[in-house]
Every structure is written in C-alpha cells, then in structure tokens.
Amino acid sequence: MSLEGQRCVCVVVLLIHTVTGAGEGSSSPVPEISTIKAEQNELTVTFPPLDEFYGNAPEKHFGTENNTIVTSQTGSTALLPCVIRNIGDGIVSWIRRKDYHLLTVGLTTYSSDQRFQAIHLQHSEDWTLKVKFVQKRDAGIYECQVSSHPPTSIFLRLDVIEARAQISGPTEKYLKPGSTLRLQCSVVQTTEAPAFVFWYHNSRMINYDLERGINVTTDPAQRLSDLLIPAASVSHAGNYTCVPNNAVPASIYVHIFNGENPAAMQSSSPCPMNSWYIHVVLYSFLIHLILR
Ligand SMILES: *[C@@H]1O[C@H](CO)[C@@H](O)[C@H](O)[C@H]1NC(C)=O
Ligand SMILES: *[C@@H]1O[C@H](CO)[C@@H](O)[C@H](O)[C@H]1NC(C)=O
Numbered sequence: 001m002s003l004e005g006q007r008c009v010c011v012v013v014l015l016i017h018t019v020t021g022a023g024e025g026s027s028s029p030v031p032e033i034s035t036i037k038a039e040q041n042e043l044t045v046t047f048p049p050l051d052e053f054y055g056n057a058p059e060k061h062f063g064t065e066n067n068t069i070v071t072s073q074t075g076s077t078a079l080l081p082c083v084i085r086n087i088g089d090g091i092v093s094w095i096r097r098k099d100y101h102l103l104t105v106g107l108t109t110y111s112s113d114q115r116f117q118a119i120h121l122q123h124s125e126d127w128t129l130k131v132k133f134v135q136k137r138d139a140g141i142y143e144c145q146v147s148s149h150p151p152t153s154i155f156l157r158l159d160v161i162e163a164r165a166q167i168s169g170p171t172e173k174y175l176k177p178g179s180t181l182r183l184q185c186s187v188v189q190t191t192e193a194p195a196f197v198f199w200y201h202n203s204r205m206i207n208y209d210l211e212r213g214i215n216v217t218t219d220p221a222q223r224l225s226d227l228l229i230p231a232a233s234v235s236h237a238g239n240y241t242c243v244p245n246n247a248v249p250a251s252i253y254v255h256i257f258n259g260e261n262p263a264a265m266q267s268s269s270p271c272p273m274n275s276w277y278i279h280v281v282l283y284s285f286l287i288h289l290i291l292r
C-alpha cells in the first residue's frame with residue numbers, strides 16, 4: 001500500500017473512531033462531523049489535501065482557520081475552537097496575548113481566573129477554549145499553541161458585544177386617560193435569545209398584573225416583549241423599564257394627562273395647585289424678599 005493510501009485509511013479510521021466515540025451511529029460519518037463542528041463553533045471544518053507528505057509520521061497541522069473571529073455576548077459562554085490534526089504527543093496551550101497570560105496547558109487551567117477552561121473530548125482533535133460569563137475586558141487575541149520544535153500557533157480574536165434592551169419610540173410618552181398604551185421592547189446586539197424579560201412600573205414588577213389592566217406578552221426567540229394597557233388611567237403614569245435577563249435594561253417615562261399642557265400635569269396624584277394659586281405663592285415670596 002502506498003503512503004497516501006495508508007494516510008487515507010488512517011483518516012477514515014480516525015473519523016469512524018470519533019463518530020463512534022460521540023455515540024452517533026451513522027452510516028455517513030463525514031457530514032455528521034461537519035455538522036457537529038458547525039454548531040459548536042459556527043465554522044465549517046474542511047479536511048486538508050492529502051498530497052503533502054513528509055517523513056513517516058503524518059504532519060501536524062491546524063484544522064481551525066488562523067485569525068478566526070468569534071463573537072460573544074456579555075454574560076454568555078464563548079467557545080474558541082482549535083482543531084489540531086495529527087497532534088501526536090504535542091501539548092496544547094492557550095495564551096491571552098494582551099498580557100501574555102498563560103490560561104491553560106493541556107486540560108489544566110493555569111489562570112487564577114477559573115472562567116477559562118480547555119475542552120477536549122477523548123479521541124477528538126479539538127482543544128476548544130471555553131470562557132464562561134464573558135466580560136467586555138475578555139475581548140482580544142487568544143493564541144492556541146502546540147508544543148513542537150519550534151512551537152506552532154494560530155490566533156483567534158474574541159469580540160464581545162453588549163446586548164441591550166430598546167423600547168421603540170421617544171423616551172417620554174404623553175397619553176390621555178382611557179387611551180391605549182403600547183410599549184414594544186426589543187433586545188438588540190445579541191448572540192443569544194433572552195430566557196425571560198421583566199417589565200417594571202416604577203419599582204413594581206408587572207408581568208403578571210392582568211387585573212390591573214396590564215398585558216405583557218414575550219417572544220424570547222424573536223427577542224421581543226410587548227406591554228399593552230388597553231385603557232390607561234392616571235395610576236398607569238410613571239417609569240416603565242424593560243429588563244431582559246441577559247441585557248442592559250431600557251426605560252421610558254409615561255405621562256397620563258387631561259388637557260393641553262403636559263408640563264403642568266406630570267404628577268399622577270391629584271394636585272390641588274392650579275396656576276393662580278402658584279402665582280399667588282410666588283408673588284408673596286417676591287414681596288417678602290423685597291421688603292426684607
Ligand atoms: C497564523 O497567523 C500568524 C500571523 O497572523 C502567523 O504568525 C502564524 O504563523 C500563523 N499560524 C499558522 C499555523 O499558519
Ligand atoms: C394580551 O395581548 C395579546 C396580544 O398582544 C392577546 O393575544 C391576549 O389575548 C391578551 N390577553 C388578555 C388577557 O387580554
């Protein structure tokens with residue numbers, strides 16, 4: 001059998017091994033593997049050409065593209081893939097480039113920050129770096145290094161985005177009593193759907209306040225939550241805040257008033273002061289100042 005033939009057999013055996021190891025009994029192992037990788041890393045793993053061959057051992061090389069970019073949302077778990085073929089007895093280390101901090105060696109975490117962990121399933125060729133509870137300061141370049149002479153590395157960039165809520169329309173709304181109040185909150189800049197969205201009226205959580213005339217409907221998959229008050233009354237005035245579990249909240253202020261001048265009617269409690277009364281108070285104050 002030729003060297004190329006041997007290598008083919010070797011790759012096929014490895015594939016069958018990996019698929020069997022993952023418990024996926026399938027008649028078509030190659031597409032199965034591509035699917036698994038694509039889900040985990042949003043990458044398509046391609047197999048290298050078999051036409052280069054040096055020496056006896058199959059050559060060590062990376063299956064993950066150099067300079068790959070991974071985007072994660074704050075608070076989520078980031079997965080930085082590093083697939084190495086024919087690693088032999090090579091050891092994989094992850095290094096954070098901004099401060100040359102050694103994060104992991106093999107399966108051991110060296111960083112005091114336990115959010116970093118190398119993930120490697122037996123018989124797999126993947127040495128993914130897992131970063132839990134991603135923070136903005138985690139953004140930057142990470143190096144996946146394989147020990148050899150000299151060591152070889154690929155570099156991955158982690159981009160961190162901050163998901164936030166957004167209530168459509170202006171940040172203040174003016175309504176007449178009896179009219180419909182509809183607030184739509186969308187969660188933007190996300191890589192993950194929210195698990196839940198809470199609405200607050202001032203400091204009260206109102207998701208389940210149907211008997212107070214408030215109807216909240218949330219569609220997490222669409223990253224949308226709607227608040228509907230079919231007939232708003234003065235008691236519905238105030239600060240409304242949309243709080244998704246994994247994003248920065250958004251607020252809007254609702255004024256419910258009867259009449260022409262919203263500025264004079266901002267308080268939701270009945271106000272005894274009409275304008276002539278305010279004038280009388282102001283004038284007496286001025287006269288008091290002048291006569292001192
Ligand atoms: C990956 O790219 C960097 C430069 O961005 C280079 O130094 C390094 O050798 C490359 N690694 C491989 C395996 O090609
Ligand atoms: C709440 O609003 C949704 C649509 O936004 C509607 O389908 C549902 O029937 C309403 N529920 C009540 C109790 O009014």
Ligand SMILES: *[C@@H]1O[C@H](CO)[C@@H](O)[C@H](O)[C@H]1NC(C)=O
Pocket residue numbers: 202239240241251253
């Ligand atoms: C509304 O409530 C939110 C959350 O409590 C707060 O951050 C915001 O400052 C409030 N806005 C106003 C106008 O009171």
